[in-house]
Amino acid sequence: MEEPEMQLKVKKVTDKFTESMYVLANEPSVALYRLQEHVRRSLPELAQHKSDMQSWEEQSQGAIYTVEYACSAIKNMTDSSVYFKSIDSLLKHAIAMKDQLNAAQGRSTVAPQAKNPPASS
Structure with a gap:
């Protein structure tokens, strides 16, 4: 078994x-x-x-x-702000110069008219 x-x-x-x-x-x-x-x-x-x-x-x-x-x-x-400031300054200077030229031309055109009396007929 x-x-x-x-x-x-x-x-x-x-x-x-x-x-x-x-x-x-x-x-x-x-x-x-x-x-x-x-x-x-x-x-x-x-x-x-x-x-x-x-x-x-x-x-x-x-x-x-x-x-x-x-x-x-x-x-x-x-x-570039430096350049823009320079351009601004130059433009202001140019405008001032142009104003001076205009003023000078205004004086020179007014002065000759005063010097020349009108012609008498």
Whole structure:
């Protein structure tokens, strides 16, 4: 009687050992299958995110370039205030000279008329 009982115990142990070996042998492939499944599901979304990020980066670079160009233009405008002040001064001087010329011409045209009396008939 001990012999069949021993055979039953040995059979249970070998069955458990076989099952454990089967699980251990298949565990890496199950894990790799799960990884592959995860990658297949998430890869299109990740690719779309990458594409969106590249597009946003291009737009950002364009905006940065525009802002830098505007800042440069503003700086150049503030640097040119010296030239505008000089132009303003020269224009005021030219206007004053023109007024002097007009005044001088006004006097010279008035004076000759006074010198020449009207001819008597």
